[in-house]
Amino acid sequence: MPQHLTSKGNRRRKQIMDYAAQEFARNGYHQTSVSDIVNGLGVGKGVFYWYFESKDMLLREVLAEAQRDLRRVQRQAIADEPDPLHRIAVAIQASFAWLASNLHLFLLMEQAKVDEQFASLVRQGEETAIADALPHVKAGMDAGLIRRDDPVVIAYAILGVTSSLARLMIVERGEDPHKVAATAIAFCLSGITAKKVLPAPVSTCRK
Amino acid sequence: MPQHLTSKGNRRRKQIMDYAAQEFARNGYHQTSVSDIVNGLGVGKGVFYWYFESKDMLLREVLAEAQRDLRRVQRQAIADEPDPLHRIAVAIQASFAWLASNLHLFLLMEQAKVDEQFASLVRQGEETAIADALPHVKAGMDAGLIRRDDPVVIAYAILGVTSSLARLMIVERGEDPHKVAATAIAFCLSGITAKKVLPAPVSTCRK
Amino acid sequence: MPQHLTSKGNRRRKQIMDYAAQEFARNGYHQTSVSDIVNGLGVGKGVFYWYFESKDMLLREVLAEAQRDLRRVQRQAIADEPDPLHRIAVAIQASFAWLASNLHLFLLMEQAKVDEQFASLVRQGEETAIADALPHVKAGMDAGLIRRDDPVVIAYAILGVTSSLARLMIVERGEDPHKVAATAIAFCLSGITAKKVLPAPVSTCRK
Amino acid sequence: MPQHLTSKGNRRRKQIMDYAAQEFARNGYHQTSVSDIVNGLGVGKGVFYWYFESKDMLLREVLAEAQRDLRRVQRQAIADEPDPLHRIAVAIQASFAWLASNLHLFLLMEQAKVDEQFASLVRQGEETAIADALPHVKAGMDAGLIRRDDPVVIAYAILGVTSSLARLMIVERGEDPHKVAATAIAFCLSGITAKKVLPAPVSTCRK
DNA sequence: AATGAATGAGCATTCATTCAT
DNA sequence: TATGAATGAATGCTCATTCAT
Numbered sequence: 001m002p003q004h005l006t007s008k009g010n011r012r013r014k015q016i017m018d019y020a021a022q023e024f025a026r027n028g029y030h031q032t033s034v035s036d037i038v039n040g041l042g043v044g045k046g047v048f049y050w051y052f053e054s055k056d057m058l059l060r061e062v063l064a065e066a067q068r069d070l071r072r073v074q075r076q077a078i079a080d081e082p083d084p085l086h087r088i089a090v091a092i093q094a095s096f097a098w099l100a101s102n103l104h105l106f107l108l109m110e111q112a113k114v115d116e117q118f119a120s121l122v123r124q125g126e127e128t129a130i131a132d133a134l135p136h137v138k139a140g141m142d143a144g145l146i147r148r149d150d151p152v153v154i155a156y157a158i159l160g161v162t163s164s165l166a167r168l169m170i171v172e173r174g175e176d177p178h179k180v181a182a183t184a185i186a187f188c189l190s191g192i193t194a195k196k197v198l199p200a201p202v203s204t205c206r207k
Numbered sequence: 208m209p210q211h212l213t214s215k216g217n218r219r220r221k222q223i224m225d226y227a228a229q230e231f232a233r234n235g236y237h238q239t240s241v242s243d244i245v246n247g248l249g250v251g252k253g254v255f256y257w258y259f260e261s262k263d264m265l266l267r268e269v270l271a272e273a274q275r276d277l278r279r280v281q282r283q284a285i286a287d288e289p290d291p292l293h294r295i296a297v298a299i300q301a302s303f304a305w306l307a308s309n310l311h312l313f314l315l316m317e318q319a320k321v322d323e324q325f326a327s328l329v330r331q332g333e334e335t336a337i338a339d340a341l342p343h344v345k346a347g348m349d350a351g352l353i354r355r356d357d358p359v360v361i362a363y364a365i366l367g368v369t370s371s372l373a374r375l376m377i378v379e380r381g382e383d384p385h386k387v388a389a390t391a392i393a394f395c396l397s398g399i400t401a402k403k404v405l406p407a408p409v410s411t412c413r414k
Numbered sequence: 415m416p417q418h419l420t421s422k423g424n425r426r427r428k429q430i431m432d433y434a435a436q437e438f439a440r441n442g443y444h445q446t447s448v449s450d451i452v453n454g455l456g457v458g459k460g461v462f463y464w465y466f467e468s469k470d471m472l473l474r475e476v477l478a479e480a481q482r483d484l485r486r487v488q489r490q491a492i493a494d495e496p497d498p499l500h501r502i503a504v505a506i507q508a509s510f511a512w513l514a515s516n517l518h519l520f521l522l523m524e525q526a527k528v529d530e531q532f533a534s535l536v537r538q539g540e541e542t543a544i545a546d547a548l549p550h551v552k553a554g555m556d557a558g559l560i561r562r563d564d565p566v567v568i569a570y571a572i573l574g575v576t577s578s579l580a581r582l583m584i585v586e587r588g589e590d591p592h593k594v595a596a597t598a599i600a601f602c603l604s605g606i607t608a609k610k611v612l613p614a615p616v617s618t619c620r621k
Numbered sequence: 622m623p624q625h626l627t628s629k630g631n632r633r634r635k636q637i638m639d640y641a642a643q644e645f646a647r648n649g650y651h652q653t654s655v656s657d658i659v660n661g662l663g664v665g666k667g668v669f670y671w672y673f674e675s676k677d678m679l680l681r682e683v684l685a686e687a688q689r690d691l692r693r694v695q696r697q698a699i700a701d702e703p704d705p706l707h708r709i710a711v712a713i714q715a716s717f718a719w720l721a722s723n724l725h726l727f728l729l730m731e732q733a734k735v736d737e738q739f740a741s742l743v744r745q746g747e748e749t750a751i752a753d754a755l756p757h758v759k760a761g762m763d764a765g766l767i768r769r770d771d772p773v774v775i776a777y778a779i780l781g782v783t784s785s786l787a788r789l790m791i792v793e794r795g796e797d798p799h800k801v802a803a804t805a806i807a808f809c810l811s812g813i814t815a816k817k818v819l820p821a822p823v824s825t826c827r828k
Numbered sequence: 829a830a831t832g833a834a835t836g837a838g839c840a841t842t843c844a845t846t847c848a849t
Numbered sequence: 850t851a852t853g854a855a856t857g858a859a860t861g862c863t864c865a866t867t868c869a870t
Binding site: 111117153160164172180184 | 322364
């Protein structure tokens with residue numbers, strides 16, 4: 001809880017965050033004890049509580065920084081893309097690139113998302129991502145490029161495909177991020193482009 | 208650990224599984240203690256260990272049963288659907304219906320999926336679901352209805368959209384499952400259908 | 415706690431005592447639960463408490479019976495031995511024979527001897543054994559066959575050699591009980607005989 | 622589990638070992654809970670697990686140290702005794718002296734000896750003691766001072782007399798260790814010295 | 829006589845956090 | 850800044866015993 005950190009202090013702090021993020025991702029937040037972290041770093045237990053208020057707060061900071069970083073990358077990617085569909089494509093592309101080199105943070109976010117204690121924090125980040133994407137989806141609809149539907153749902157569906165393929169392909173199969181990104185983009189874009197709308201085969205029409 | 212349960216015992220066992228599933232879903236597995244469960248049920252602690260080997264095994268049984276049940280529902284839904292695309296559609300539909308009435312089990316699965324201890328169990332279930340879906344995806348490709356791509360990736364993308372929309376729409380917004388299912392189906396089908404060839408597999412069924 | 419047992423009831427009771435004695439000897443009294451016993455016998459838990467007041471009382475009965483039995487064997491052995499030294503010898507012999515065919519009871523006694531809860535019970539048995547032996551030791555001294563020393567200490571030393579060799583030889587080495595008995599007798603008799611006077615108390619008995 | 626202890630830490634650790642050894646000896650290992658120990662010392666429960674991996678490991682350390690200490694005393698005693706019989710005598714003497722001032726450790730060893738969980742540990746110590754004694758017994762035989770017999774059995778018999786008299790005399794009667802030691806030495810030495818071998822009165826020669 | 833179910837105090841162990849140095 | 854020591858509530862689990870049937 002010190003107000004100002006020396007540069008050495010800043011390095012220590014970063015070191016703890018990085019190591020903790022790795023361990024949380026590997027073993028799970030609840031299964032990783034503060035002792036595991038300080039022992040793994042070879043420092044005393046006091047160090048931890050010098051830099052972080054609690055284990056809970058440490059994870060919050062890790063998550064917040066990860067979300068900040070991912071958002072920055074996405075914004076950079078779409079910065080000078082005028083076409084709405086293209087923007088979505090490069091955003092997906094950029095997301096995959098970031099995930100591929102920050103796998104542990106991706107895993108950590110997925111863990112936090114289903115943990116009552118941290119869910120709202122992650123959800124806030126997602127809401128921000130959705131809010132970021134919304135203008136482009138709407139612009140696409142206005143331009144007749146994207147099928148008219150609830151833009152929020154569309155945005156969530158894209159998010160779902162992205163994270164699902166990210167987890168399933170990258171984490172479990174070790175496939176090439178570029179290839180998976182390409183498939184995701186193809187799936188999403190053809191899933192949203194304005195074409196005939198398929199009516200849902202609701203079960204009530206069979207019985 | 209008893210070999211054979213009386214009918215009263217069977218009821219108790221089921222009661223514990225149901226209550227524990229609810230609590231696990233609500234508070235998280237790690238945050239819910241065995242004491243929470245038995246106190247919530249108003250029984251002694253020994254009761255828990257009369258029926259279950261451990262807290263870990265209880266969750267495994269809950270998950271296994273949930274997966275069995277979901278699979279059963281999906282299989283019933285596609286039982287007499289001849290058309291591949293339609294099969295996928297009704298399977299998605301059935302999944303949403305099941306999820307809507309078993310929200311806690313869905314949340315529990317999502318938790319378990321990111322928990323090292325249980326991930327493999329859930330993943331096995333997913334592999335089964337993918338394996339179940341694969342023949343239909345392949346059939347769709349052979350019939351020229353589905354774009355040629357890695358069928359496994361296609362199947363995973365569908366899974367991702369489904370669970371993502373399930374979570375985001377149902378859990379967080381309380382929207383109508385039928386509507387969300389419809390959007391999911393629209394998104395997925397147009398995401399996978401062969402370009403230029405857009406059959407309306409369900410056109411005969413209009414409300 | 416029933417007053418009178420049917421013959422079937424008596425068999426059950428004996429069966430439980432035997433099985434429990436084996437398990438107690440094998441795993442230790444504290445490490446063997448009542449459940450282990452009833453499960454091992456394939457009966458319900460109520461059976462145990464029908465026949466025995468408690469786990470504690472069960473062990474007490476097992477021990478008491480074992481001591482009764484051992485004492486009976488010893489008394490029979492010395493019944494018609496007139497010579498004091500020979501009496502001691504045949505008593506040791508008889509003890510080894512009994513121990514060899516009741517290893518588990520020997521182990522159980524050794525356990526109980528160092529367990530605060532049961533030590534006094536076992537000790538009582540030992541006191542009885544010592545008291546039984548004392549007249550012969552004294553007679554031996556009076557006859558000038560045994561060195562004058564505290565007869566109680568002599569008796570305890572014999573007891574110590576016996577149980578020590580019983581444990582170390584039989585339990586851990588699987589040696590022939592007769593041989594070990596022979597060594598024990600040789601050791602004890604020459605350990606107590608009056609110096610310079612070394613009668614061969616069994617010289618009339620040669621194979 | 623800490624790597625290096627401060628001097629304060631070392632004192633604490635020793636304190637816990639001493640107190641636990643006393644309590645284990647008095648109440649029994651299984652009857653003494655970790656809570657009993659820390660409450661008795663007036664410290665928090667965590668202290669115990671800061672210094673010891675588990676209750677089991679604590680006892681192992683206590684036993685190992687006791688055995689080390691006893692062995693050291695015995696070796697010192699015989700260090701400059703040239704005569705084999707004399708060596709055995711002073712070793713017995715030294716053992717009684719050590720036991721008299723470490724009664725609780727002696728009781729603890731006897732408990733551990735009959736406890737499946739720790740028996741092998743104690744037995745190892747006994748094997749070492751036997752191995753230590755063996756050369757002297759053999760030397761005595763070679764010098765014609767000790768009756769020819771299995772030297773291992775002889776050694777065990779001495780061990781048996783020693784521990785038996787130690788327990789029965791010291792623990793239960795509060796007699797003078799020197800006197801008991803004298804009796805034990807007399808018993809053992811005359812029990813092993815080379816004299817006429819007494820044939821065993823085998824029971825088969827009576828029937 | 830016998831069963832399966834239930835009780836609940838008790839146990840070994842963990843761990844986030846605090847503190848003296 | 851940093852350390853090792855200490856705290857104590859909480860956890861998963863056991864088990865002797867009781868009870869309704």
